[in-house]
Amino acid sequence: MKIGIIGAGPRGLLMLNNLIQNFESSDHDNLTIHLFDRAVAGGRVWKVKQPISLIMNTPANELSLFDDGQKDALSISEWCQSNISKEFINSLDVDNKDELLTAVNKINDRSYVPRAICGAYCQWFFQQLVEQIKDNDNINLAVHFNQNVDNVEKVKNDSFVVSVGDVDYPVDKLVFSLGQQENKLTKDQESLQKYANDYGLTYILPGEADEADLSTITSDQNVIIRGMGLSFNDFVSRLTEGRGGHFTDNGDDTLTYHASGDEPTIYAGSRRGVPYYPKAISQKAFNENYPAVFLTNENVDKHLKDGHISFEDFHMLLRLDIEYRYYSFLFSLKHPEIDVEDFQKKFKETDNHNALIGSYHLPTEEVFDWDKILNPVAGVKISTLDNYQEHIKTWLKEMIDDALLGSKTGPVIGSLEMLRDLRDNIRYVLSNHLFTNDDLVHKYLGRFSSDMKFLSQGAPAVRSQEILALMDAGIVKIIGPQMQVIGANHKFITRSAFYGEEIIQVDALIEARTNAPVTKVSANPVITSMMDNGLIKPLPITLSDGETVDNSSVDIDIKTDQVIGQPNLYTWGLNTEGLYFVTSAIPRPGVNDSILRAGDDIAKGLLDIPVENPTIYM
Ligand SMILES: Cc1cc2nc3c(=O)[nH]c(=O)nc-3n(C[C@H](O)[C@H](O)[C@H](O)COP(=O)(O)OP(=O)(O)OC[C@H]3O[C@@H](n4cnc5c(N)ncnc54)[C@H](O)[C@@H]3O)c2cc1C
Structure with a gap:
């Protein structure tokens, strides 16, 4: 059995790990894995050789490539704080070793790790897998690093040929996770x-x-x-x-x-x-998530009419979760006279949240205003570049102060942090097609996705402090x-x-952005050759007026992550954004992360091991 993995970024490495972990339970006698990447293990984002000042935007203790409970698992924070990281970095043949060692010595659980160090962690993780394969006579790994895959074709028995220049690699099954794309120019x-x-x-x-x-x-x-x-x-x-x-x-x-x-x-x-918005200083344990109170799967189901939740109802539930956290943090911080538990009970029970908030007689600036959150300069008189600087500096300073209070204290940034915890709840709506296609296209895919990035995918607070200093x-x-x-x-x-x-x-x-991962406009030869060869197509969305538009995602079966019509071809990660939600993060340990579960399910699918409760990314 030959399996090809295109992309050796975090997902490619997770796939390799899960194939090794699952192989014993499969009926296959032997397995050859071909691993392809334009870069090396860890992939293009996580190069070891990149400026040390470029940092991650997820705290160190919330990142791991290991499955939960896996033997000898180390999160990136544990790895950095152990001698293993120093020994490994010392063994690397790179000219920025001193810089890496100085940086790794400063890491604690809540640090925002330099991306170069995450690259070293990925390479170390890969080395562990290579060692395991060496001990296993039945698994072979063929590594094709610094190689650009420029064609994928289907041949007999639904198998494939992966081509790098003139060299062809036949594989029985193939999985690709290509990360950020190069796109055709607009x-x-x-x-x-x-x-x-x-x-x-x-x-x-x-x-x-x-x-x-x-x-x-x-x-x-x-x-x-x-x-x-x-x-x-x-x-x-x-x-x-x-x-x-x-x-x-x-x-x-x-x-x-x-x-x-x-x-x-x-x-x-x-x-x-x-x-x-800046990211808050993390006050959470590595495995601590705030569960949804309003946007729960059960509540979403209750709002279904003809199998769909309206975007407005979805948005209302999401907002209520944010407001619930906002007022809980605000009252704890600034209003010791208000009993937070009593507020929470009332907020959960009432049908009139505005009236409840009104009963606390808060100053206007403390009342949560979603429109103002989305558009912090609404209502501000902007007439010159200079006076605009002052408005932005005032807002940035307020947000930095809030972020520095911490993710379980700062009312604004702490409550926006909830959007990360709600990702699986949003995924539930999206991957189960619970929006009508019209709502998906007109309300979710455009504005909402961009709002989510603005609110919850910013850099650590120190970056905003730097911007403020540079403005000064x-x-x-x-x-x-x-x-x-x-x-x-x-x-x-x-x-x-x-x-x-x-x-x-x-x-x-x-x-200043990465290209949107849109199947139709990708210029990556893996995508374009598979499109040209009829292997993949964008997921079609038919609107109520009969018009059909393309989702950015490749058309896949969400139960298995198999490409529609191709039993031996799988994809995950950014190639499925639009069908899934936030498909590019590195998994978080200890929270039964859907990325880890998806990796396990796909590996089982590739090895013909039945999957009992498929993940569906939620
Ligand atoms: C600048 C930046 C910072 C980020 N910071 C964070 C962060 O702090 N925390 C976090 O969780 N996420 C972060 N991310 C998101 C990041 O994309 C994911 O963490 C992770 O890298 C996704 O893994 P992946 O394997 O899906 O994709 P990638 O890591 O992008 O890997 C895909 C791989 O496919 C290879 N590939 C593509 N096409 C071909 C081809 N034709 N032939 C051969 N190989 C090919 C690429 O070379 C690449 O190595 C960041 C992303 C960027 C761009």
Whole structure:
């Protein structure tokens, strides 16, 4: 039996682990696994050789590649704090060893680990698997690292040939998890790229922030960063600390930036005009989740009409869970006169939540306002770039202070943290197709997904402290909402629609985001060849008016994660985003993580072992 795994990122490694763990229970006498990646074990995101200042956005104790209960399992935090990590890093043939060792010695359970260290953890994990395979005469591993798979074809008996250049690898079954994609350029990107080429400007397309060539951006230049999520923080870090500047701690939860003089002036913006919310300092144990009180599967089921929950009912349940946490934290922190348990009981029982909150006579600014959370600058008079800086700084400072209180204390950031705990509840709605297709397309896939990223997928609070310090130093300026960018006068120019006459001209434009994982627009040859060869297609969605649109996900059977029509082909991870929810995280130990369960189920499927209660990612 030959199984191919394309992608040796965390999912590819989880698959390898689960194939090894499950092999003994299968009826197969021997197994050869072909593992392919353009990079090495750990994959492209988790390169060991990348700037040490680029950090993860999940606390160290919430990350593991091992299955719960697996022998000798170490989470990334346990690994970093053991001698095993130091010995392993010392054994690596890399020139940033000293930097890695200094960083690993500083890690505690709640640290945000440098991504390079997570890369070392992935490589160590892989080494453990290789050792296990060496001891097993019936499993062979053929590793194809630093190789680009450029074609996948189906041959006889529903088996496949995976091609790397001129070399073909026949496999009986295949699983792919390709992570971030390269996409076909949009018309806008094509024209901006042409403009940059014509006038000697720098244009950085969406992709991996640590790999982009920033060498043409000089200190006398202005640069636009479009997008204010995680990639924004990476680019800012590379253009500031990465150029010799440094931060000092003022001892009052603020930082001061000391410039090296090599930094360009950064104009950052987005449609919303506000950087992502910071992550709270974690106060949770590694396996601690707040369960849903309102968006429970049972409550969702109660709202079903003809098998569907309306988006509005779904959103109301989700909001109630956030508000429940918000007021619980707020009352504990600021209103000792209010009995939190009594509030919680009443909030769960009442049909009129607004009236209940009204009965506490809170000052207006303490009443939870969802619209304000989604649009923190709503109602603010924005008339110049300069006065906008002051609004953003005030908001950032408030959010940083809240985030520093901790994930079980800060009312705003602590309650938004709930959105991570609710992921499986959202997955339940999505993968069981409980939205109507119209609600899915018009209300969930567009706005809601983007809102979730803004609220819950930001960087650790220290990144927001850094942005604030860089704004104070005049190196970063945030453009107001509805940022527009065009090429004109041999420059890229940008402005906010709110103060249209203030135009900023720059020499470099950075698209600070990874490409959306959309099957139809992917330019990854694994996807394009499988589409061309009729192996995969996007999941179709038929709307009530008869129009059919494509989901971003590959069309798969959610019970097995098999590609529809291909019994021996499986996919998971970002290739299924849109059908599943947040498909790219590294699993969390001790919480029966759905990623770990899915990995086990798929491995069983590949080995023809029956799966009794399929995961369906929830
Ligand atoms: C900058 C950044 C920071 C992140 N930080 C965090 C974080 O802090 N915490 C967290 O949980 N998640 C984080 N993520 C999400 C991250 O994607 C996941 O943690 C994890 O890497 C997903 O694993 P994966 O195996 O599904 O995909 P990936 O890790 O992306 O691995 C996919 C692999 O497939 C390979 N591949 C693709 N196409 C081909 C081909 N044609 N031929 C050969 N190989 C191919 C790629 O080289 C890649 O190595 C981050 C992502 C990015 C981009």
